[in-house]
Amino acid sequence: MPNNHPRILIYSHDSFGLGHLRRCRAIAHSMVGAMDTLSVIILSGSPIIGSFDFRSRVDFVRVPGVIKLRDGAYSSHSLSLGIEEMLRLRASIIEHTADVFDPDIVIVDKEPLGLRGEVQPTLEMLKERRCRLVLGLRDVMDDPASLADEWERKHAVAALEELYDEIWVYGKAEVHDPLEGVCVPDGVRDKMLYTGYLKRELPNGDSTAELNPFDEEPFILVTPGGGGDGMELVDWVLRAYEAHERPLFPALVVLGPFMPTEKQAEFKARAEALRDVHVIRFTPVIEKLMNEATAIVGMGGYNIFCEILSFDKPTLLVPRVVPRREQAIRARKAEAAGLLTCLPIDDYPNVERMVDALAELPERQPPSAAGFDELLCGLETINARTEEILSHRKTRMPHYSRLSLVR
The missing domain is CATH 3.40.50.2000 (Glycogen Phosphorylase B;)
Incomplete structure (x- = not known):
């Protein structure tokens, strides 16, 4: 037929x-x-x-x-x-x-x-x-x-x-x-x-209450995507919280399923010693956490760029430069357009730079303030x-x- x-x-x-x-x-x-x-x-x-x-x-x-x-x-x-x-x-x-x-x-x-x-x-x-x-x-x-x-x-x-x-x-x-x-x-x-x-849209289904330990408190979401190449980003953020140099919003770190097991264990142990940092391995509904977050820290891949535009959150990107410069090119152009802010990975592990960036991030403008329509x-x-x-x-x-x- x-x-x-x-x-x-x-x-x-x-x-x-x-x-x-x-x-x-x-x-x-x-x-x-x-x-x-x-x-x-x-x-x-x-x-x-x-x-x-x-x-x-x-x-x-x-x-x-x-x-x-x-x-x-x-x-x-x-x-x-x-x-x-x-x-x-x-x-x-x-x-x-x-x-x-x-x-x-x-x-x-x-x-x-x-x-x-x-x-x-x-x-x-x-x-x-x-x-x-x-x-x-x-x-x-x-x-x-x-x-x-x-x-x-x-x-x-x-x-x-x-x-x-x-x-x-x-x-x-x-x-x-x-x-x-x-x-x-x-x-x-x-x-x-x-x-x-x-x-990107919010997925249907249950809430993320079991993933978000901060209840109604504002927090920063940190996500290196799949995590396989995001160890420097997570380490840099944890160093900033460990330094206790300035008051920072609490951070929820989603490590990603492809981060090496030993690094996941290390980061979770470090987070347990910090009152205002919580680490989870992976969630397939990260869009819900992005919607709840006050601000977002990521690396600069295509997906997170779409997500920060969709959920309209102040964003700090730390793009990788190897094996491709794709993330750095995208992040640089987005920063020049006023959509977000960047920290170059070459500054890692300068704790002062990351502390200042995280402290200022929640007060920055969301992408919509740049005035670009129909992206x-x-x-x-x-x-x-x-x-x-x-x-x-x-x-x-x-x-x-x-x-x-x-x-």
């Missing part, structure tokens, strides 16, 4: 960190909220994807995880498999999922061909079926020279020319061009749609474009996949 229920497949390669997963989840939730017959599957290597709740008609397929080593090489996250064998396994799962699900639209997050090209065979298969192929890019990728070198190695520009129908940039052209410094043909530029930033129109733009694409699709007929059914 024909099937008029449209389908979208979202691919997110990352196994480490929270940024890609949370961005894809926000997009999927917004889409099904706007289109009542749509189904979305997220393909992800995140080991904690099961910790999050998903709306009806959004589901996920988890591919086996990999981790990136300090030397830039990849290794299996938990299975005793070599990386080449792991990549073949992941590519097979990705291709078979796409083959059976047979989506109308595929959205690939950030990496045009996926982790070491793993999604390329799937894209080529779906291109033959006239599936609409979309590459989703955050507002800032990296400094121009580094991105140009990386994309040349990965043959990314050819993929943008030959495979992709559209490129959605989750930001504003007047804020930043993510392809600055990359030599791309005009035809690729013509495919780009700047959507605006992705507004957070990303989800509405994505939904409108998705509905336009789907309105031109023909009635879905049964597709017989390459797979043999298990009897």
Whole structure:
């Protein structure tokens, strides 16, 4: 029988960190909220994807995880498999999922061909079926020279020319061009749609009373995102509270699920010695804590930038500069626009600088005071474009996949 229920497949390669997963989840939730017959599957290597709740008609397929080593090489996250064998396994799962699900639209997050090209065979298969192929890019990728070198190695520009129908940039052209410094043909530029930033909403469900120990007292929320590269930020904040140099608002620190276990234990022990600092490992509903907080301290990733705009909180960012300068570029531009304040990580561990920044933070203006309108129109733009694409699709007929059914 024909099937008029449209389908979208979202691919997110990352196994480490929270940024890609949370961005894809926000997009999927917004889409099904706007289109009542749509189904979305997220393909992800995140080991904690099961910790999050998903709306009806959004589901996920988890591919086996990999981790990136300090030397830039990849290794299996938990299975005793070599990386080449792991990549073949992941590519097979990705291709078979796409083959059976047979989506109308595929959205690939950030990496045009996926982790070491793993999604390329799937894209080529779906291109033959006239599936609409979309590459989703955050507002800032990296400094121009580094991105140009990386994309040349990965043959990314050819993929943008030959495979992709559209490129959605989750930001504003007047804020930043993510392809600055990359030599791309005009035809690729013509495919780009700047959507605006992705507004975050409060999740449904229980309150965060069990997570917030400060009751009605104002507090500062400190979040290094996934936590894997946020040890310096947390250490710097704890040093400021340990110094007792100036009165500070209480701090709730969310370490992140990817912070090394030994560092989590160290930070929790230090916090227990402080009356006005509380530490938790992770919550999948951090938006609720952001809404309750008086101010926010973070690192400068795409998600926290969207969140501080959405919840309109005075914010201090301490962006990382390795392995990418993405966070530093975003934070610098946001500070110049009057949206937030920054401390350079090069000042770590200057306690006086952090103490002063934390003491002044609650009195600073929220992002809305800068007077920028329509920054957070990303989800509405994505939904409108998705509905336009789907309105031109023909009635879905049964597709017989390459797979043999298990009897």
